[in-house]
Amino acid sequence: xxxxxxxxxxxxxxxxxxxxxxxxxxxxxxxxxxxxxxxxxxxxxxxxxxxxxxxxxxxxxxxxxxxxxxxxxxxxxxxxxxxxxxxxxxxxxxxxxxxxxxxxxxxxxxxxxxxxxxxxxxxxxxxxxxxxxxxxxxxxxxxxxxxxxxxxxxxxxxxxxxxxxxxxxxxxxxxxxxxxxxxxxxxxxxxxxxxxxxxxxxxxxxxxxxxxxxxxxxxxxxxxxxxxxxxxxxxxxxxxxxxxxxxxxxxxxxxxxxxxxxxxxxxxxxxxxxxxxxxxxxxxxxxxxxxxxxxxxxxxxxxxxxxxxxxxxxxxxxxxxxxxxxxxxxxxxxxxxxxxxxxxxxxxxxxxxxxxx
Amino acid sequence: xxxxxxxxxxxxxxxxxxxxxxxxxxxxxxxxxxxxxxxxxxxxxxxxxxxxxxxxxxxxxxxxxxxxxxxxxxxxxxxxxxxxxxxxxxxxxxxxxxxxxxxxxxxxxxxxxxxxxxxxxxxxxxxxxxxxxxxxxxxxxxxxxxxxxxxxxxxxxxxxxxxxxxxxxxxxxxxxxxxxxxxxxxxxxxxxxxxxxxxxxxxxxxxxxxxxxxxxxxxxxxxxxxxxxxxxxxxxxxxxxxxxxxxxxxxxxxxxxxxxxxxxxxxxxxxxxxxxxxxxxxxxxxxxxxxxxxxxxxxxxxxxxxxxxxxxxxxxxxxxxxxxxxxxxxxxxxxxxxxxxxxxxxxxxxxxxxxxx
Numbered sequence: 001x002x003x004x005x006x007x008x009x010x011x012x013x014x015x016x017x018x019x020x021x022x023x024x025x026x027x028x029x030x031x032x033x034x035x036x037x038x039x040x041x042x043x044x045x046x047x048x049x050x051x052x053x054x055x056x057x058x059x060x061x062x063x064x065x066x067x068x069x070x071x072x073x074x075x076x077x078x079x080x081x082x083x084x085x086x087x088x089x090x091x092x093x094x095x096x097x098x099x100x101x102x103x104x105x106x107x108x109x110x111x112x113x114x115x116x117x118x119x120x121x122x123x124x125x126x127x128x129x130x131x132x133x134x135x136x137x138x139x140x141x142x143x144x145x146x147x148x149x150x151x152x153x154x155x156x157x158x159x160x161x162x163x164x165x166x167x168x169x170x171x172x173x174x175x176x177x178x179x180x181x182x183x184x185x186x187x188x189x190x191x192x193x194x195x196x197x198x199x200x201x202x203x204x205x206x207x208x209x210x211x212x213x214x215x216x217x218x219x220x221x222x223x224x225x226x227x228x229x230x231x232x233x234x235x236x237x238x239x240x241x242x243x244x245x246x247x248x249x250x251x252x253x254x255x256x257x258x259x260x261x262x263x264x265x266x267x268x269x270x271x272x273x274x275x276x277x278x279x280x281x282x283x284x285x286x287x288x289x290x291x292x293x294x295x296x297x298x299x300x301x302x303x304x305x306x307x308x309x310x311x312x313x314x315x316x317x318x319x320x321x322x323x324x325x326x327x328x329x330x331x332x333x334x335x336x337x338x339x340x341x342x343x344x345x346x347x348x349x350x351x352x353x354x355x356x357x
Numbered sequence: 358x359x360x361x362x363x364x365x366x367x368x369x370x371x372x373x374x375x376x377x378x379x380x381x382x383x384x385x386x387x388x389x390x391x392x393x394x395x396x397x398x399x400x401x402x403x404x405x406x407x408x409x410x411x412x413x414x415x416x417x418x419x420x421x422x423x424x425x426x427x428x429x430x431x432x433x434x435x436x437x438x439x440x441x442x443x444x445x446x447x448x449x450x451x452x453x454x455x456x457x458x459x460x461x462x463x464x465x466x467x468x469x470x471x472x473x474x475x476x477x478x479x480x481x482x483x484x485x486x487x488x489x490x491x492x493x494x495x496x497x498x499x500x501x502x503x504x505x506x507x508x509x510x511x512x513x514x515x516x517x518x519x520x521x522x523x524x525x526x527x528x529x530x531x532x533x534x535x536x537x538x539x540x541x542x543x544x545x546x547x548x549x550x551x552x553x554x555x556x557x558x559x560x561x562x563x564x565x566x567x568x569x570x571x572x573x574x575x576x577x578x579x580x581x582x583x584x585x586x587x588x589x590x591x592x593x594x595x596x597x598x599x600x601x602x603x604x605x606x607x608x609x610x611x612x613x614x615x616x617x618x619x620x621x622x623x624x625x626x627x628x629x630x631x632x633x634x635x636x637x638x639x640x641x642x643x644x645x646x647x648x649x650x651x652x653x654x655x656x657x658x659x660x661x662x663x664x665x666x667x668x669x670x671x672x673x674x675x676x677x678x679x680x681x682x683x684x685x686x687x688x689x690x691x692x693x694x695x696x697x698x699x700x701x702x703x704x705x706x707x708x709x710x711x712x713x714x
Contacts, residue, residue, distance in 0.1 A: 002484045005434065006458045049695050077362065078564065085689065086443040088463050092567060092687035096700045101363045101564035103471055104687070106445050106461045114460055118475065125482035127359045207435065207458035210449060330449035330461070332442065338406050343453045 004239025006232075007206040008117075010124045014202040016314075016351070017069035017130070017171040017180055019307030022057045024139065024165030027304070030286040030296075035308035036166075037064055043140055043165055051085060054138035054167070057300075058083060059094035061167035062134050065307075069130075069171040070180045076100050076171070077128045080119055082111035083136040084163070084299050086145060086332075090136050100132075108328030109225075109254050110208065111135045112168065112303040113347030116324075119172045120202045120349075129174050136167035137298030146218075146333050159220040161256045161282060162292035168303025170311070172202065178356055197356050198317040204350040206236040210330065212343040218331060222259020222282075222294055224342035225327040229255060230266040232325060232346040237272065240350075244275050249319050251310065253302035253326035253346070254282030256294030281305040302326040314353045322351045361596025363589075364563040365474075367481045371559040373671075373708070374426035374487070374528040374537055376664030379414045381496065381522030384661070387643040387653075392665035393523075394421055400497055400522050408442060411495035411524070414657075415440060416451035418524035419491050422664075426487075426528040427537045433457050433528070434485045437476055439468035440493040441520070441656050443502060443689075447493050457489075465685030466582075466611050467565065468492045469525065469660040470704030473681075476529045477559045477706075486531050493524035494655030503575075503690050516577040518613045518639060519649035525660025527668070529559065535713055554713050555674040561707040563593040567687065569700040575688060579616020579639075579651055581699035582684040586612060587623040589682060589703040594629065597707075601632050606676050608667065610659040610683035610703070611639030613651030638662040659683040671710045679708045 001009045021036045028039030038060070047053040058081065066073055079098055081091035082105035095102040107114040115133035122128045140150060142163040148154045173180070176199050211231050215224040229252050237244065244250060255263055260280040267274055285296030285305060296305075306324055313319040327346040336342070358366045378393045385396030395417070404410040415438065423430055436455055438448035439462040452459040464471040472490035479485045497507060499520040505511045530537070533556050568588050572581040586609050594601065601607060612620055617637040624631055642653030642662060653662075663681055670676040684703040693699070 008484055051691060051695060082463070084444075086691070087441075087465065087687065087689035089687070089689045089692055092700050093692070093697065096567040096569050098566075100566060102464075102567050102702060103475065103564065104463045106439070106463045107459075108444065118460065121482060121484060122478055124484075125478060127365055127478060127481075207460065209455075209457060210452040210459050212453050330444065330446070332444035332446045334408060334443070335446055335450070338408060340450065343449050345459060 006235050007204065007239035009204045010120055010202060012124050012174065014120045014123050015173050015176045016200040017173045017177055018065050019170045019311040020061050020065035020068050021168045021304040021307040022061050022166060023304055027164055027166055030290060031284055032305055032309040035312055036304065050138050050140035054085060054090040054136050054141050055093040057167035058090045058134060058136040059097050061169040062094060062132055065132060065169035065171045071130065073098055076130050076132055078131045080105055080115040080131060081134045082106050082299060084142050107345055108330050109297060109299050109301060110326040110328030110345050110347050111299050113326035113349050116202060116349045117205045117207060117347055120205060123172060123174050130171060132169055132171050134167060134169035135299040135303040137163050137300035139163045139165045142298060156293055157219040159258055159294055161221060161254065161294045161297035162286065163298035164285060164296045164301040164304060166300035166304035168300060168307035170307055198315055198353045199356055200311065200314040200351055200353050202349060203352045204240055206232055206239065206348040208232045208345040208347045210343045210345050212341050214341045216341050218336045218342065221297065221329040222256040223262055224329050225344040226255055226259045226262040226266060228344035229263050229325055229327050229346040232348050233267065234270055234272060236348040247321045247323045249322040250274060250278045251324050252280045254297035255280045255327055256282045258294055314351055317353050317355060320353050324349050363592050364561065364596035366561045367477055367559060369481050369531065371477045371480050372530050372533045373557040374530045374534055375422045376527045376668040377418050377422035377425050378525045378661040378664040379418050379523060380661055384521055384523050387647065388641055389662055389666040392669055393661065407495050407497035411442060411447040411493050411498050412450040414524035415447045415491060415493040416454050418526040419451060419489055422489060422526035422528045428487065430455055433487050433489050435488045437462055437472040437488060438491045439463050439656060441499055464702055465687050466654060466656050466658060467683040467685030467702050467704050468656050470683035470706050473559060473706045474562045474564055474704055477562060480529060480531050487528060489526055489528050491524060491526035492656040492660040494520050494657035496520045496522045499655060513650055514576040516579065516615055516651055518578060518611065518651045518654035519643065520655040521642060521653045521658040521661060523657035523661035525657060525664035527664055555672055555710045556713055557668065557671040557708055557710050559706060560709045561597055563589055563596065563705040565589045565702040565704045567700045567702050569698050571698045573698050575693045575699065578654065578686040579613040580619055581686050582701040583612055583616045583619040583623060585701035586620050586682055586684050586703040589705050590624065591627055591629060593705040604678045604680045606679040607631060607635045608681050609637045611654035612637045612684055613639045615651055671708055674710050674712060677710050681706050
């Protein structure tokens with residue numbers, strides 16, 4: 001059901017069957033370290049290039065999420081995926097391995113939000129049963145594609161962020177985890193992992209619009225993205241009629257420490273005060289001693305953080321209502337060179353945890 | 358309504374309010390030359406770079422389609438867009454100019470099909486009223502991004518295609534053209550263009566999957582894409598229960614002359630014979646004397662061909678049932694250098710023309 005120009009409430013149950021995350025070694029030493037499904041010990045994963053590693057992570061995250069959901073690939077109706085490589089090639093090459101419909105998405109680091117929203121509207125329409133949503137990024141492939149060859153050893157600016165090496169995938173379905181569990185157990189004896197006592201559902205969402213406040217510095221993406229996050233949050237609260245306190249967790253994607261501060265500042269100016277527990281996946285991803293300056297970023301930042309730590313908390317009922325707002329800076333390597341400013345976008349997706357009776 | 362694993366029939370009317378196309382000078386001299394809305398006299402359009410020109414074409418195509426539909430920007434619920442620039446930057450920068458929700462898409466040259474399918478499922482769900490679908494490409498920006506600087510003057514290979522300089526946009530709506538016409542005429546005296554005596558609707562669609570038959574030559578994208586087109590066509594005919602003869606036009610996206618031949622060959626092997634009137638937008642886009650080798654390609658190829666010549670024919674009732682199958686090669690500049698083959702995809706969208714009583 002449409003709540004406003006950009007917000008929706010889903011009257012049917014859009015259940016999250018599983019979340020799966022694969023990250024690099026640095027990420028595994030960060031704050032969510034223990035909760036990722038796979039932590040690589042090197043950032044090539046036996047591949048010959050960072051790009052091929054990103055593709056492998058992406059593919060294995062989809063496979064892992066499908067397996068963890070207790071379903072088979074043929075039960076997946078559609079793969080929605082995106083990443084930061086040019087022409088989303090990690091997603092394309094990952095999708096090649098699955099005999100499923102595929103729609104490639106690109107909204108930079110907010111793509112995970114974009115995928116979840118399209119999946120939810122598709123599932124809510126009754127025409128799909130199960131859809132996988134995945135995004136990835138890789139520090140080393142992003143550095144050489146967007147910035148400089150790593151070999152140059154460039155110094156990082158004070159507002160720089162660290163692209164997360166990781167792939168996250170969530171499987172969304174009209175079926176509940178309880179139903180899938182019973183079905184699977186009826187035909188198999190294999191243990192189905194992660195069936196807890198709460199169903200997690202996507203209950204509402206707000207689609208972002210492109211906002212450009214004239215930030216020119218591509219090393220300060222938090223500043224470019226904060227106004228887009230503010231716009232989407234304000235729209236979400238207004239159109240759903242909810243106050244920030246409706247949620248027990250509000251998470252932006254990858255604004256970083258400075259962007260997070262800027263968001264609170266912009267929102268305050270608009271009369272919206274974020275609760276103390278508001279957090280940014282990027283800002284909280286790494287530990288201070290890991291020297292990631294402003295924090296994590298990348299299309300794999302919010303997807304791996306959500307598909308591990310936060311989804312686990314929802315599935316255990318420790319969080320009841322979570323608003324995830326992945327943020328994306330819509331530049332490419334050439335646009336700043338052609339004197340363009342940085343347009344940004346943010347999508348909001350609301351999750352709720354329901355106790356299984 | 359879902360017809361099969363990948364095909365859908367839309368029980369609600371998904372009307373095409375308008376199609377708008379802007380092309381470069383070479384395209385204007387091609388076979389559809391007289392039917393484009395704007396034909397540029399140079400391929401920079403007063404911009405300082407080909408990329409900026411592509412962005413301007415994309416933005417103006419969306420604006421043009423909205424105006425031609427007889428609606429205002431605030432009536433557009435969502436912009437679905439994609440292009441061939443890295444990180445779909447033509448679409449991102451175009452979307453910046455509209456105060457609308459935005460979802461960025463990438464399925465290479467099949468993105469126009471992807472956009473129409475997402476739009477149709479969204480509109481059919483009842484949660485959206487009007488959505489714009491647009492794609493673009495630019496010969497000169499594509500050459501330097503995917504191949505070589507134009508200044509090198511490289512010779513073209515015998516299987517090369519010519520990236521179309523163009524942007525096409527279609528506005529899809531739950532409202533009919535007749536309703537919009539009456540609404541507009543009630544409040545305005547301004548003449549609303551292109552209201553003819555037929556409504557054109559998206560009636561069914563088949564989502565593609567990624568197919569990779571091991572083609573390594575990035576100058577032979579027709580060969581890489583033909584198997585994906587065959588897979589989608591076979592699936593479409595099977596799942597909808599329709600024979601090729603159900604349609605009075607079947608159009609693939611940009612297989613080119615050789616890819617078109619290859620498609621017919623593959624399909625024949627699978628027991629499907631395409632009718633004589635089967636055509637490929639790329640193969641038919643340019644005239645032989647224009648020396649475009651295999652024909653046109655690019656995300657703007659099928660969108661500008663459809664939003665001009667073919668949509669006009671549907672709107673005049675000269676074509677009744679059209680199946681458009683945009684095709685895309687999912688490589689980037691680096692994947693062939695890293696010894697990857699070329700995965701491809703194709704989406705099928707069926708249009709029907711209904712006489713307004």
